[in-house]
Amino acid sequence: MRLYEYEAKKLFKRHGVSVPDGVIVDKTTIDELNKAVFPVVVKAQVFLGGRGKAGLVRTANNKDEAIDHINKIIGIKHGPFFVQKVLVERKVNIKKEYYLAATIDRLEHKPLIIACPEGGVDIEEIAKKNKKSILKYYFNPGHKIHEFTARKIAADIGIHGQAMDQAAKMIQHAYRIFIEFDCKLVEINPLALTDNAQLLAVDAKIDIDEDAMFRNPELKEMGIFARHEIGELTEREKKAKILGIPYVDLEGGDIGVFPGGAGFGIAAIDLIQHYNGKPANFMDSGGAPTQEKLRAMLGLLIDNPDVKAIFGARFGGISRCDDWAKAVVQYVIDNEPQKPMIMRMAGNMEEEGRKIFEQAIKDYPELFKDIKIYSVNTPIEKVIEETIRIARSIPDKNTQGDL
Amino acid sequence: MRLYEYEAKKLFKRHGVSVPDGVIVDKTTIDELNKAVFPVVVKAQVFLGGRGKAGLVRTANNKDEAIDHINKIIGIKHGPFFVQKVLVERKVNIKKEYYLAATIDRLEHKPLIIACPEGGVDIEEIAKKNKKSILKYYFNPGHKIHEFTARKIAADIGIHGQAMDQAAKMIQHAYRIFIEFDCKLVEINPLALTDNAQLLAVDAKIDIDEDAMFRNPELKEMGIFARHEIGELTEREKKAKILGIPYVDLEGGDIGVFPGGAGFGIAAIDLIQHYNGKPANFMDSGGAPTQEKLRAMLGLLIDNPDVKAIFGARFGGISRCDDWAKAVVQYVIDNEPQKPMIMRMAGNMEEEGRKIFEQAIKDYPELFKDIKIYSVNTPIEKVIEETIRIARSIPDKNTQGDL
């Protein structure tokens, strides 16, 4: 979970990493500016880079200028994000910029610190041009960072003299934050040496492992809760988020995808495209979805006017076919959906699930006339091809499913 | 540095190790008893064991009984200690007792946990009788204790069911206290399972590494400061303690020992005894004593009426002979001591030190007439034998020192 710059800096400040003095302002809290020391930099709080070029980082010499900037910046759309808050920070005079980050190397399965004598610029470009200037320091999981390691890093990127102790402490604190708050990334770029010999984290990026937030109650105290913020959400995505369902709308699709876990969800989209169909969404049921969740998932697809047909698949593992069948049947009885549903069911409790469908078809033949249920004996690709045909309104009358 | 039982329990309580409810009472704070829940156990706070047999642990059913006990217990001398405070604890009904400790194995150079299914009794006896019942769990320095290790220990000493989770947490917390407060020992004996299935540390012993107290400010917050408490101090030992000088009076001695570091201090006592002399004290100058400290050390010996002669030795290493000579000379000039001082000086800056003494003897021949300074060329044993002779008032007139 990504933090906003101002959230990351708040965490930094609480845990020993110095940042420029600043206040966070939105349309309702302009008065916070009274605490600012001018000149300031007004920075839009969005996850996307390129803020400078987009005019979302501006200098102000006094309160009036700052208000002017804020009024212009708030509400602007930057990539998929609307700017809602700005960080108003005391302007610092930078003498030298460095790059510092802690992250996880999934090749080595180790945390590492990345440091570079150059910062504030496009570090990926530097990495390509001069690989040697990008320094990496690996750590064993569970081991702390030693003071001497922090000093070594400081010396390696060219921080000496009075600033060395500051730098070493900052590196240690940043790595501790990375570990103690279960981060996937802590990035300071630039780490700036000011003209009065102070080291400050002028920009801050933190990405936290959501799965570990339970042990970091301090985040909640700071008002940082689990959330999704990959991009701007569509109305349907927002609804899915509230329901706790990972869901992404895919543009121009007409086949609603109602899969089991995330892995098959990804495969299903590929397969639909492979057969020249148009998937309308990505969705993940999670490990063992409740019947309520399954019905909510179906509802998202049925309610989508672009969806012409629904492709469903359940391979019963930890979540059982009979539970899945019950959920689907109940949804159909309750909501009388007017869309064709083409589904395949296999695995744990397949037999029991099949019986539930058979009973429902017997009891409500009208409601289930456009619903086809395939068994483990039909390859999934055949079911997908059938769904695509139906979505194109050319149903093959000979294909009636396996029930 | 040893903690009193009540101090150790306070630390336990703050860091997740359950102890019986209790209040600490001395003659001036009898009102604390109003907070006690009766029946209680009144326990004298002294470092020596055998409190039970000495009548220093008593049960009271009400406040009056408790006051009665307290009045009897406070002021009693137990071994070298006078009882000054009592811990008044709610009496618990014990179903089963265990032994638990964390300490350092200096053979293995590792911290370890020691646990035993029997506790509350003489654990050293158990260790002798049934070595197998004493269980040891070693840890790598710097590594934390894992939950499963704590559970394993609990299971190994026979704690199962509901109490297991409690026990595992207590073991983890106790080990964390051991590590985080730089302890040499954390001992819970007995660790008691009460009849209402609670696990409590009924007695508590903690020994802290004084050299690490700088990083445990919480101890200061709790009112626990660095101190000496090996036994009852003599007046002279108290004075030395205030002066910051490790000093122990040795009974019946007549030779004041004014050595360099602790290692030679120990050797000097052995040597004096070896030649049938009687050392009056042990003393340690520490690494590089100031001139003030050296003069204070000499003062302690001169002021001791039992001391007939002073044996001094300085082997200049990090502390230089000339500094030592200056301190001795200044002391003699300022205090005109009336006791013979027999000293040997060798090592760093010996030549410079010798000149200082030569000048002083020239300037103050009367003051220095009973002071003999030997050089590196005279074996230390000869100097000791000479001191013993002088202390016995049979000075060998032929021995005039090397100056």
Added chain:
Amino acid sequence: MSILVNEKTKTIVQGITGKNAALHTKFMIEYGTRIVAGVTPGKGGMEIEKVMVYDTVKECMDKYPDIAATSIWVPPRFACDAILEAVDAGIKTIVVITERIPIHDMLYARAWAKEKGITVIGGNTPGVISPGKALIGMLPTITFKPGRIGTVARSGAVTYYLANSLNLAGFGESTSVGLGGDPILGANFEDILREFENDPDTDAVVMAGEIGGVYEELAAPYIGKMKKPVIAYITGKAAPQGKRLGHAGAIVEGNMGTAKSKIEALRANGAIIAETFSEIPELVRKALTGN
């Protein structure tokens, strides 16, 4: 033979008193898995599906010193400790069903296991099955048939579809391994490919990877050295791309992680790339028969 688990493997279930664990313990026993004990701290003495529950793994080992595998079903916050406990006890194969284990926990447990030469499968794995012999985990057993094709996949459902597809064409599996869906895994593709390469009862391997992570790319050089054919199926070609925060990830992992980069790395090292589940059996047949 088979890899990791067979009909003789003595195994335990950590977290056996949980609802799912208890249910799948039943399924595993029915399938023939030799479950000799279960563990739930504080619940020692209970029985689940006639399996004795102990408080600690050590107590199980004291009773059955030849326990060679375990599966872990505890909630995510206890998973790291459960893995460490199994590693400490010296159990050779640890199958971690638990999903969404904190990343740093998994790095720590993984390093411990690696140091002691212990194989950890998962987290978030549906398990490991050697069809007709034994199952550790919650794979739907009816999907798998005994045979001579090894399969290894990251996603649970994809594992089922792979087997389903092979079986419909008359093939069966020596062992099917779910690597697991968590971002940090114990065993990766290379580890399992090595096992299959050395298993006399495996003729070919089907691996299924997906967008994200680097495990497919990491395995590619080893595939180049293998004697047995590897058919690879990589999903996520059409998936929406997440954006990285910051630059550190790019510095460490470069361009790895896309379906394209994976397919290219695998193909360059001799893996046969499949586009659908259905075509996999035919690719296997061709690889084995040479036409």
Added chain:
Amino acid sequence: MSILVNEKTKTIVQGITGKNAALHTKFMIEYGTRIVAGVTPGKGGMEIEKVMVYDTVKECMDKYPDIAATSIWVPPRFACDAILEAVDAGIKTIVVITERIPIHDMLYARAWAKEKGITVIGGNTPGVISPGKALIGMLPTITFKPGRIGTVARSGAVTYYLANSLNLAGFGESTSVGLGGDPILGANFEDILREFENDPDTDAVVMAGEIGGVYEELAAPYIGKMKKPVIAYITGKAAPQGKRLGHAGAIVEGNMGTAKSKIEALRANGAIIAETFSEIPELVRKALTGN
């Protein structure tokens, strides 16, 4: 030859800008020790006694890759880190002058060094001297004379008296080692005895121990295996006894730690026990000549 340090050993001084360190750097250089660099974080670029100061040990190693020894003079709270830094840089011999290092710090640093096969002398050691060749530490050089007797002692002053006593009788030292006075030490008696046993220029070893700790007892079995004679001088026979708190210490260390237990263990393994400094040379002479 000699052990640990000789006239060719390139060495550095950690904490060189401290008052004592600077003074003894001067003495060491005067004695012939090859001090090539010093370290004080944040003071890189300074010069102390014409020795260049660097911010980190790594920078020294970059400049002089064959640095083989260091001495540590930093305040106690920084000592652990300074040792770790030297270990990390791969310096083979680390002489820790700093005294009163927290026990847990020393356990940690010691474990690290041990793992990397690095020798740590101290903390609270006066140092190591190979007379006429080189000195690392603050031993008073005039006390030592070149010769063929190795000495090793826990106390600094006792080290001086040993040498003084040997020298007055015409002997000299191959190397004299102060183990250090802190409760947890890097090298112990056995480690140093092994070095002397393997040193062709050492004929006999004098070791001086004292009450407390277990290092003398731990060395006893090795003395039983040595070819060279060992003369042992143990002090503390008349020292006041401290009392232990609790029982854990007794469980771990049993009856070790008294002068008596040490003398008995050493004598039982063939060490020759001395009662005074003065008799040591005669015991050495007898041991070497056999009469």
